Amino acid sequence: MDESEKMNVLSKLISINTVNDNEKDIADYLQKLFADHGIFSEVLPVKGNRANLVAEIGDGDKILALSGHMDTVMAGEGWDYDPFKLTEKDGELYGRGTTDMKAGLTAMVIAMIELKENGTPLNGKVRLLATVGEEVGEMGAKKLTDDGYMQDVDALVIGEPTAPYLGYTHMGSLDIRVNSKGVAAHSSMPDQGFNAIDPLVEFIHEANDKFRNTGASDPVLGHFIFNVTTIKGGTQVNAIPGSASAEMNFRTLDSYNNDKVLADVHTIIDQLNKADGVDLSIEIMMNLNGVVSGKDSTIIDITQNIEKEYFGDKVQKGGGAGTIDAARFMVGKPKDYNLVISGPGNQTMHKVNESVPKSLYLDFIDIYKKIAEQYLK
Ligand SMILES: [Zn+2]
Incomplete structure (x- = not known):
């Protein structure tokens, strides 16, 4: 040509x-x-x-x-x-x-x-x-x-x-959404509801703690990466939120791969779900090793x-x-x-x-x- x-x-x-x-x-x-x-x-x-x-x-x-x-x-x-x-x-x-x-x-x-x-x-x-x-x-x-x-x-x-x-x-990529289910109520009567944001915040703290400190790194690709990237919850300022969710992205390595991450996320969630009223669940949005x-x-x-x-x-x-x-x-x-x-x-x-x-x-x-x-x- x-x-x-x-x-x-x-x-x-x-x-x-x-x-x-x-x-x-x-x-x-x-x-x-x-x-x-x-x-x-x-x-x-x-x-x-x-x-x-x-x-x-x-x-x-x-x-x-x-x-x-x-x-x-x-x-x-x-x-x-x-x-x-x-x-x-x-x-x-x-x-x-x-x-x-x-x-x-x-x-x-x-x-x-x-x-x-x-x-x-x-x-x-x-x-x-x-x-x-x-x-x-x-x-x-x-x-x-x-x-x-x-x-x-x-x-x-x-x-x-x-x-x-x-x-x-190249690194793997994993996107998940963590959903928190609560019970909506008027903010003057919180006892009649369950605040969905509270356990979600706890989850985010624990996830940051865990996944920002994995120590996992690769000589070519660098460190394992974790970030909570979106957060949503509640409907108005004077109502106890009945639902909340957060999305997060992991950039994974062979030494700390998607399966291991998901297992660790489940461990955190299972632990938090033991408390009365807490109902956290996970949705996988994208899972590429x-x-x-x-x-x-x-x-x-x-x-x-x-x-x-x-x-x-x-x-x-x-x-x-x-x-x-x-x-x-x-x-x-x-x-x-x-x-x-x-x-x-x-x-x-x-x-x-x-x-x-x-x-x-x-x-x-x-x-x-x-x-x-x-x-x-
Ligand atoms: Zn391209």
Whole structure:
């Protein structure tokens, strides 16, 4: 593909508004693009106008998956450019989703097309897993995993915008709501009611005490994180509140994972519920375990060597607190699994005037081609 075609494909993806919806429009477009280049793909409905896309090239048992999400976060106010029109200025490409992560996804798509066009010998298959809804709960990656598309995959590359870092691990995320049920009454007659806020406050104290002092930390990811993030209760100033609730987020580690956190939350609640009138309960809003994969896996080594040609010593392995599709794809995979998170981008993700350097986008087309060539040698 020549450069103007490469720009056209990215331009098309940016012009399709996939703010937490409509990924099927991108899937349909990519299916046609692949078909024009003799590549078979499947558009797999998730719900409404949302569909994953799976495409494959090559032949053989060994499978390398390349993955990117098609959705973006909302554009927000204050852009200097139309967020849904790719705009090039001084070597930067502006638009919602340029960094996170339509440039990475497009680079993967074009890499596959070029591998096919060039007849590059591949001892195995390259499988594209393009997903929906990564920004809110990773439902597309969950569906692909549930439907078996990760089962036979030997190595996974996720094109999230981490360059020049190579990700192989991230924290887990757990969101829960604790509900407190009381009995409403007039504030002049508290004996006829039970104040739902009181035990909730006690719970929050104990939870802060416990989860802010776990001592759990990871040399790459840092400390376990806990915060109560919302609190609601009561109806008016002169009434004993009949209900109250608080929401909280945990960023978990392998050494203090979601199951252990939930067990500890239940212990606190069971203890408080022993008191007369206290009725605390827990609702799980989101439960995603962290990702651990091989720091020195084959795919990490290959990617590191290739990217050193482009970014020199800036290439380093690491991890982060944010949850991505890997949390779904990696369910059931061993701790030395072949995973690398690497893609083009800068620090503008989720911000106004999101952009990606044009040269970085073009470099990653070649980087993904080289990763496939070397992994499937
Ligand atoms: Zn992303």
